[in-house]
Amino acid sequence: MSGLFLFLATFLASAVEMVEALTIVLAAGLTRGWRSTLIGVAAGLAVLAVIVAILGPALTVIPIDALRLVVGGLLLVFGLQWLRKAILRASGYQALHDESAIFERQRATALASGQEVRAGLDWYAFTLAFKGVLLEGLEVAFIVVTFGASANNIALASVGAVAAILVVLVTGVVIRAPLSRVPENTLKFVVGLLLTSFGTFWAAEGAGASWPASDGAIVGLLIFYAAISFIYVRTLQRRRTLNLRAAA
Amino acid sequence: MNFLRSFGLFWYDFIIGDDWTIAAAVVAALAVTGLLAHQHVTAWWLLPLVVAVFLGYSLWRAANARSR
Numbered sequence: 001m002s003g004l005f006l007f008l009a010t011f012l013a014s015a016v017e018m019v020e021a022l023t024i025v026l027a028a029g030l031t032r033g034w035r036s037t038l039i040g041v042a043a044g045l046a047v048l049a050v051i052v053a054i055l056g057p058a059l060t061v062i063p064i065d066a067l068r069l070v071v072g073g074l075l076l077v078f079g080l081q082w083l084r085k086a087i088l089r090a091s092g093y094q095a096l097h098d099e100s101a102i103f104e105r106q107r108a109t110a111l112a113s114g115q116e117v118r119a120g121l122d123w124y125a126f127t128l129a130f131k132g133v134l135l136e137g138l139e140v141a142f143i144v145v146t147f148g149a150s151a152n153n154i155a156l157a158s159v160g161a162v163a164a165i166l167v168v169l170v171t172g173v174v175i176r177a178p179l180s181r182v183p184e185n186t187l188k189f190v191v192g193l194l195l196t197s198f199g200t201f202w203a204a205e206g207a208g209a210s211w212p213a214s215d216g217a218i219v220g221l222l223i224f225y226a227a228i229s230f231i232y233v234r235t236l237q238r239r240r241t242l243n244l245r246a247a248a
Numbered sequence: 249m250n251f252l253r254s255f256g257l258f259w260y261d262f263i264i265g266d267d268w269t270i271a272a273a274v275v276a277a278l279a280v281t282g283l284l285a286h287q288h289v290t291a292w293w294l295l296p297l298v299v300a301v302f303l304g305y306s307l308w309r310a311a312n313a314r315s316r
Contacts, residue, residue, distance in 0.1 A: 081265040207278045208285030209292040228300045
């Protein structure tokens, strides 16, 4: 069961981040040409693969309790960032992510930038694609490494991430437009819940606590955090509506 | 020095993000969980409770800041 959650968390997190990276890559490729852009994408993916390949096995050398305490704690704090942002977006306190608007902004900047050739590459297209893939992918690498090491299954975590990259890449190549219909906030909500639940489970276990029902406690944590998040979204929505009415 | 500062800021923003109080609460809750577990007291409930309370507090503060 935790294998399924592990795959799901890395797949969904990677899909969300890769949709954002795809927007940047499309803006670079469609305005500046594909050769330099795709070399930038490949370079970004290669750096991410090296990070996972070095950090993943290095973490598995640490004793499992210490690893789960530190990495679980990091995963929990990191997951809470995703969850907090998703709740603020769902309740209307933060703007939703708009891939089409981001694409238009990136496209306009790419068109306005001058031509600079370095090492036979359009340097703007290369660096835009490289940075886009690397920075968006860094969160994925962090999740793959921490999640995979704590679950003692970095291979499965990597499979989830690679599967998502392939799905997004193929979809992007086919439709050649930003994937604005992907429900990013919902996906971020689910990933935030998964990271928070697993982070709580591992961190508390690493600190010495024993969970009732062992691994089954993860499902209980998921339900608990989902219920709490739902209550927070509804409360904030109601508060925002009342504030808007009072201001009108 | 500038590089070290930027490097530190990047990781702070990457892991801790907009509200440091959540991270501080998680660290404190883990320390108390460790102490309770060491005394053979049931401690699993503490971390989810602290997370739920501080997430709510952080959201409330963010909503207040955005309402101004």
